[in-house]
Amino acid sequence: MALLNFKEILELIDRVADKGLGAVEIESSGFKLRVEGKSADPVVATYMHDNLPRAAMPGSAMISAPGPGSLQAPVPEADVEEAGLHIVTSPIVGTFYRAPNPESAPFVNVGDRVSKGQVICIVEAMKLMNEIESDIEGVVAKVFPQNGQPVEYGEKLFAVRTS
């Protein structure tokens, strides 16, 4: 069995019943388990074992093949998983700048040590230069966007090695 053995399934069933839960659903590539409690209605705990939205129609299409104009950052997912790496994401939509102005040096470079609260880049939105601070201490391991590139909300900006 892909994920659970029979004893584990029974244990799950007992747990759902004993705790009076609505339902538990487990889904993993090619495997699916759903236990519904007495009540019915919505799912209380959903556990998905892979990162990919399974059959979600537009999702799968978007992720596997971003449209020509898509702003999805084409970052390989593996980068994110790497142990000891913390990802700083953009809190706003705008244009990413590594330096305060075109003549200056970048706020930070790969290999630089940054402290929590240190300004590491600027995201310009509506003519405002928003200084983005590092939310962690560590060493810059990667800069994701190019200088001057548009970034979305939640888009990866930096990877910071903390260990």
Next chain:
Amino acid sequence: MALLNFKEILELIDRVADKGLGAVEIESSGFKLRVEGKSADPVVATYMHDNLPRAAMPGSAMISAPGPGSLQAPVPEADVEEAGLHIVTSPIVGTFYRAPNPESAPFVNVGDRVSKGQVICIVEAMKLMNEIESDIEGVVAKVFPQNGQPVEYGEKLFAVRTS
């Protein structure tokens, strides 16, 4: 069986019943088990192990709850599975008669021995009386339709015990 053996399935069913759960559903490539508790709607235990359209929308609805006017014979599937039983189905659409005319005795009754080729009923279609022959030798174990009832193509007429 892909995932669970028969004992395990029984154990699951007991567990769902004892705990008063809504349902348990397990799905793995080519294997699906769903046990619904007492509450909910129809299906008590569905076990699909084959290549048939899986979650085919109208199918599931038709099978679990035939519409008000549906001609689907409401035969419990369990009957069919019984070992040593051969099912004689209707080769045509029409009206099922157990006897050549209203005054006569039925061609066969439960418990009668039938030989291959023996006429066992009539299906009337377009004013024609079509004599239906048994395609096997054995003892009549069950007559599915009532006398005078309409039957579809492929609908179960008789169960014949061959062993």
Next chain:
Amino acid sequence: MFSKILIANRGEIALRVILACRELGIKTVAVHSEADRNALHVRYADEDVCIGPATSKQSYLNISSIIAAAEITGADAVHPGYGFLAENDHFAEILEECGIRFVGPAAEAIRLMGNKSRARETAKAAGVPIIPGSDGPVEDVDTAEGVAREIGFPVILKASAGGGGRGMRICWDEKDLRTAYDTARHEAERAFGVADVYIEKYLTNPRHIEFQVFGDTQGRIVHLGERECSIQRRHQKLMEESPSPMMTPELRERMGAAAVKVCEAVGYYNAGTIEFLVDGPNFYFMEMNTRIQVEHPVTEEVTGLDLVREQILVAAGEKLSFPKKLEMSGHAIEFRVNAEDPVTFAPNPGRITTFHQPGGPGVRVDTAAYSDYVIPPHYDSMIAKLIVKAPSRRDAIERGRRALDMFTIEGIKTTIPLQRRILGDPRFLRGELSTRFMEDLLK
């Protein structure tokens, strides 16, 4: 009015009939083969009867099964849809003998007009121009060759009982003809149960334009304008539109009058289609379809009528519900979405994993498909019809483009990419159509 109609068909047309019945308050009976247990027409009908195994011959073409199904369910009428038994005069006749109304023309009209070679004679007798060719079916290959030499090559062999391209062969010379004769007869036999073929001069670059006709049993017969159906691949229509971009009011009047004349010659009633080939300034009667067509929605969209509803009303003895001079407005295009490889045209049955259809103004989708539906390999590959309507042809094309772009079908291949390509073709945009359009496009 009928109280219960049995639909002797499957797929989108069976659903189409169900929805017309529902609006009229008529109960419905679906019949289905073993392969169609999960089909939507079975789900949405009030009753359903399994009539045989997957093979059409033993189910949807099985007359006695279908009539027995009508009898055991107490249906008082049968709608045949299109294809299958829709143009089988024998079926219409037996039904009437059993006291069950056939939603279509009289059996006699099917016999006269559904048979292609007899229809030619009828049209000729009514003074409507026909394409030069044989007087009726040709008895053997030598007779065929004689006719061909007389009218001159190229010629085309056609199944007398046929339709939809089956039993059809183009012959450029005697050698072609000798080879094609048997194949065409064999195909006709397999498809329609009758091997008869006739022969016609083959026009190399004509337009295929058909007129929707409608008659009631009180003797009134009218036409509802034309449909441009030149975009075909292997004699199968891929797209249809109304009005035709080449049509003038004068030509419409002449062709419409000819269409009505042919119908009057046989006392036709219910829905029918007169197909013409148009070659330069000339038009020729080609054949008549004595049934509702796949492409009836384009006429519905420009006339505002519900033709299937009208069929049922007329079959029940009512008068045509619309005025003689119908106001038509706008431009409608239909796209037949087939489960086929858009490049090789190989049928591509299988499971539809994702199905999302376009909406918004002027968009209609007639389909019996859905997410998770498994297209059986036994039947026609058409899984949906997309119909768009807009004030002008140009707007309808834009609407069609966006609707095709936003029609998402995954898990199988469809003709959508091909139709998107057609919409981008300059000749198509200019309305320069002919039955050779696809051949030229794919060169």
Next chain:
Amino acid sequence: MFSKILIANRGEIALRVILACRELGIKTVAVHSEADRNALHVRYADEDVCIGPATSKQSYLNISSIIAAAEITGADAVHPGYGFLAENDHFAEILEECGIRFVGPAAEAIRLMGNKSRARETAKAAGVPIIPGSDGPVEDVDTAEGVAREIGFPVILKASAGGGGRGMRICWDEKDLRTAYDTARHEAERAFGVADVYIEKYLTNPRHIEFQVFGDTQGRIVHLGERECSIQRRHQKLMEESPSPMMTPELRERMGAAAVKVCEAVGYYNAGTIEFLVDGPNFYFMEMNTRIQVEHPVTEEVTGLDLVREQILVAAGEKLSFPKKLEMSGHAIEFRVNAEDPVTFAPNPGRITTFHQPGGPGVRVDTAAYSDYVIPPHYDSMIAKLIVKAPSRRDAIERGRRALDMFTIEGIKTTIPLQRRILGDPRFLRGELSTRFMEDLLK
């Protein structure tokens, strides 16, 4: 004409704008929250930008994020849809300051008319009857009580900035008013960011009838007939139809003229709706919606216009494309299909396991849902709009019935059973509607 439009919305209206843009050859940018990554508007737009987390306030209501998204994608116009920022004058203003066109009226018109209490004053000044009530927002509960005593109970509290039933409370006596005042303000604050509420006489049995208006920047303003919207539950419309079964040509002319007069008073352009309450022979201006409405398709179906296309054309400076006297024909009904329990009305988000929409003539479905779509719990519960059109109200009802019957949505509960029940109600069939219809039906 614009080359790229950003759509500051989600769901079916975002798709609706995308399809209008596609027909006009305009590129589109979708914005979306983290919860909407798999939404169809993201899939079908040419570009997409994630603008924030699931909460509306931080995404679809986040003005700076949306404007930044327009800037980084180079959009030259923004369509706000309905809801969210559609009636936010500040948003319209900033956009224009940034050189991005707002597809809607001038910010000043939103300020004057989008604000309910100011709109009352405008209508009053233009000589259009209004319901007795406060002159603008009431400052505190004592003032409210004073007004209520003057005009007499029952009264209704309404959010000045509002719409869609949020921040609305009916008060039958002083005690009700004292309790409701704070709640209504709180709800208004949460929904629209402005707590102001005003007070009006509450009519107990009126009809809710609205007029679609449309103006261009050349100063022409017309109305496109009425929509009957009396069927509401908790001030949320469930079904709309056009024309209203109670309307006479004379009343339509008087109400339409009043609607146009209100618009002229503020130099209104683009799409708008004037809502009236009709009480016996009297009608009262209630409020104006300075945006496209959810129910715009019923007007599209009877006029043959594409209102979203028209919005874009007018925003680009073009003249209204239609003649002053529009021919309207047929009868259209819209059903809002919400993911709600039809009995308890509790929202019912979750995964749609099966989704099959009806087709055939006269049926339109505008939706962003599909099989396997997971309805997020963060937003509106409307998942589809079913619109039917037929020659008469009676036929439209039959068509609506069969379309609802053949609309299959599984996995979640919807309002469809409730709407089927409404279609069977004798008062509905007779056209005896009022805003109390649902209350009486569910008694």
